[in-house]
Each structure stands twice: as structure tokens, then as C-alpha cells.
Amino acid sequence: MVDRSVLTHLAVEPREELAYRVILRSPGLGPEALALACGFEPGEVDAVVERLQERSMVKLDRRQRLAATDPGVVVERLIEQRLGEIHEELREVIASRNLAEVLAEDHRQGIGNAVPTGVERVEGLEEVRERIDELTFFTHHELLSVQARGAMSAGAIEATREPDLRCLRRGVEMRTVFGAGAMDDPLTAGYLRELMAKGMQVRISDSPLERVLIFDRRTALVPIDPQDSSQGALVVHQAGMLASLLALFERFWENASRPDEERLSDNEQQVLRVMIKADKDEAGARELNISVRTYRSRVAELMRHLGATNRVQAALTARERGWI
Template sequence: MRGMSEAELSHLGVGADEELVYRSALRSPGLGTEALALAAGMGVHELRAVLERLTASGMVTVAEDEGIMATDPFVVTERLVESRLTELQAEIQRVIAARHVVSVLLDDQRDGRRRSGPDGVERVEGADRVRARIDELAFFARHELLSVQPNGPLSAAAIEGAEEADTRALRRGLVMRTIMRSDALQDRRTADYLTGLSARGARIRTMDGPLERMLIFDRRTALVPIDPKETGRGALVVHQPGMISSLIALFERFWSAGEDLGQEHLTEIERRVLKTMVRVEKDEAGARELGISIRTYRGHVANLLRRLKATHRTQGVLAARDRGWL
């Protein structure tokens, strides 16, 4: 009997002997202790210990005449599933709670890095190593990411490298504030990227004048270039609280002086095309006035109408005025 089949209830927390006796009782209801022990292929003393556990879990009942009855399988299965789910939920909660270990380990790592450089400053050289360090810091950031990008439009490679990490950070609920130079918005690709970030919850401001490149993670770690004029040389990773405080203060001054990025924006050529649409009826004349090809002019017009959700130019001009573009 012990080899009657593979265990079916083990994944619900039922031991092999308990399942064997329970299924024997299902097949032969009302047997006494000795008869059930014989059916299950085990000694009476061993059976009594198993019956004690089965009775406690409600899987069998033992009558006064020692007749042993198995509880209805539907009832047993529901109880076992519910009990197992409760155990699994508790285990999941323990696993989730263990995430604090990351913070503890990161503190150890930061302590080691503080000791590895003078005054809590770590030197990272080489573009690949800097990029890897930024990815690491962004991945483990838990609250906030502050950044200043002072060099105008972003390259396609820079956008591609940052977009996935930025999106992942925003999905985790990070507060993201970014400051860009105003002329960055004149680049269509950069403007679209920033608008997309803003739509996903990032706060972006632009300003004119000189800016200092920096990244600040959770107000605990900052990254600045070794040489602002030659950013390819590498970066300094700053852990020292006093230096972090000064960098945050500088960021906040930049932030106060900046202007919020709207959900919509126009490049300089788009502004000129839009103003020309108001005054000039024919595309040939408009293109000639702006010094661009008629094909390029019509491409800008079509793009503006699409963004304004307008079916013709008059409607587009009215919509542009409503948005404050004119």
C-alpha cells in the first residue's frame, strides 16, 4: 500500500504518511485502527501518530468505536489550499521585508568607497566605467534623482542610453528633476525625449546662462565631471555630506531660475513657419521667405497641423493661438 501512487498533496503541505492514511480511509471508510494500519501497510503505533496529526488538521475523524472516517475531499482540499496560500503570503511578505538588506549592503559599499578616496570622493575614469557607475547609482536610487545637463541638445546615443533607465526609475516612483539649457529644445529629438519624460512624471526646467553638470542620487551621492571642459576624462563620485549639501544648494538655485517645460514646445524653425502661415497663403512664397525648400516647408506645416489636431491651416492657426503659440 505504501507505493499505491505518487503523492498528490505534498505541494499543499501534507506529508507522505498522512496522505497515505487519509487516502486509505477514503477507500475503506469506518475501519478500525488495526484494520486501517493493515490497509496502509504500517504498524498500529505508527498509525496512531499519523491519525493524531490528521485529526488535528481535520482530515479524519475517529468515532468512539474507533471507526475512522475521512473528511470530504472538497472540504479538505479547500482547507489545505487556504492554509497554504496563507503560508505563501506570509513568506512573500518576509521576502519583501528583506529588501531593506539592499540599503544595509549599499551603506557598507558607500562606507568602503568613502574610505577608498580622499574626503569621500571616488575617481572614475573612462566613459564606459562612468556610464556603468551612473547605471548602478540610478538602479539603486530609492527616492530622488536630480540632474543638470549643461551642454544643450542630447545626442542620439545619449538619449538611447538614458531613456530605458529613466523610464524604469519613474515607474519605481522616483522623483526626477532635470535642468536643461533652453537651446536644447531647438533640437527636435531632444525636445521629444524631454516631453516624453515630462509626460511620464519627470519635472523638467530650462534656463539660459551657464550651468554645471551634476547628478545627485537620493541626496547622498553625487556625480560631477573631473574636468567640466573635458567630460570624457571621467567623473568624481562624491559621498562627503558637506559637498553633497553644496551641490544640492547649487541645483536648487538653478531650479529656481528655470522655467517649467510645457507638454508642448516649438523649435525656432517651427515658430517661423507658424508665423509665416498666418501671413502667407502659398507654400512657395512661405518657403522662399524662410529660405528653405518647399518640401521642407510643407513638412513643417504638416507636422504642426498634426500636433494641433487640425484638418486645415485656418483651424491650425486658431488652435495655435489658443495654445499661446502665436
């Protein structure tokens, strides 16, 4: 009895695999005997054998006896053929990206015709989220954003997560400035770590911020009421206003810091400097005028702060962050 299919993923039909494996186990069968062994209908076996011969999986000798090609050769040939087919499919899928550009240009022209003044008013939270999703879908190069508040609500994260991930999958460069406290909120911090792991750049600012989204430097979105985003938003297309919003974003970006650039305390800075140059813990403790036990405790705390597992890694991490 033939086991379950193992060649389906290599584009071999079940009845073809059945016939090939029966021939492997019972070499020398003729077509009629093969039909009986496989339970094929009259006339079905000829088409199966012909297909197996085309794939070079079996040979039919002059006496009409079937012999199976070595399985190792067959599998390698099938893999090579399937990889070629997959490569061609991928090429066709990648080539279809040009269609999105054509449709996006039509869409941009439509927006331009519908909004001759350069500013569009969108009212209501759901309408704003739908418009953000639409603008994000047609963003191909860069997405800039400022989240004035540090923490995001669960609803806001749910609404923006998939559009953000979709942009990152397409290779869109994303830069985002968040207000202070973003990394202190577990929900927001988890969301940002997920996006940073996929390529988004994030900075945290202690200064007052203004909410803004800028799509491909062609369209921007700002709230109608900065204190209540549920009121709606203004969608800006006008070049002069866009230039001002871009300059505002870059100013926010330059004055913000990376989430992992949390400054060391004065004590940690001292321990770091001594740890790098001291050969022994006793020497480091003497320089700081503390006990060896206290010195080792502070070194361990510093390493936890840096996320390092040893002192060499801690020193390298501190150097990368520009702290030494």
C-alpha cells in the same frame, strides 16, 4: 485513478493529497485498505493519516474507518493557514531591509575614509557605469539627474534601465531633466514612458543643460569632460560642492516643462476656447469665421492632440494642463 495534484500550492504533500482524495472517493476505508489503494509502503500510511488528522482533513472512528472532512471546509482552512505563513514570510523579508541600512552605513564610512578630499576620479565608461550602479543600489530616498542630450543610446538605456527600475520599486523619488528632443526619439521616448508609468517625474528643457546625478543629496556625479562622457566622471562628496550642484539641478527643473505640456498653436488655442463655450458647431464656426466642416476638423485635430475621445474629456484635459 486520482487526477494530478491540485493542493500542492497549499503546502499539502502529494502523498497526503493522494490519501485524502482516495478517502473522498471511497469513504469507510481502514488504514490497511488505504495503503493498498495508494500503493504506500508498510508503515507509511500511519504517518500520512496522522498528518491528515493534524490538518483536520480526515477523521478515524472507533472501528478504524476513515472519513474525509468536507472539501470546502478543508480548502478554506488550508488557504487561511497558507496566507498566515505567507504573511509571516513577508514580515521577515520586510524586516530584513534594516540590514541594508547597516551595510550601507559601513559602505558610506568606507567611501569617506578612502576619499578624504571629497572628490573621487573614476575613469572609463564601464567603470563609471559600475559606480553609478553601485551608488544607485545604495540610494534609498531620492535620485536626481540631468541628461544634457535629448536622446539616449541603446547602450546607455540598457545600462541604466535596471538600476532605475530597482530604485522605483523601492519607492525612491526620482526626478529627471532631459534635453530637447528626448520625446522625439522613439527609443528614448519609450524608455521614459515606461519609467513615468512607474512613478518617475520627467521634464524636458530647451535650454543648455549640464550632466549631473545626485544620490540622496549626499553624493553627486559629474563628467570629467562634458563633451565626452566616456572620459570618466568625478564623484563628489564635499558638502559645499553638493549644495551648488543641488541648486543647479533645481534651476534646471524649474525652467523645464513636463513632456505632456507641449504648447498649443494659436489656432488650437482659439478652437479650444470656442469649443468650450459654443453650444453648437455652427455657432463655433461662425465665431471663428470658418466653415462648419473646417471647424469640426480642427476640433477633431485638437482632441487628438489632447489624447481625448470626446469634447468633455478634451476640456478637462486642457484644464488640468492649465491651458484654460
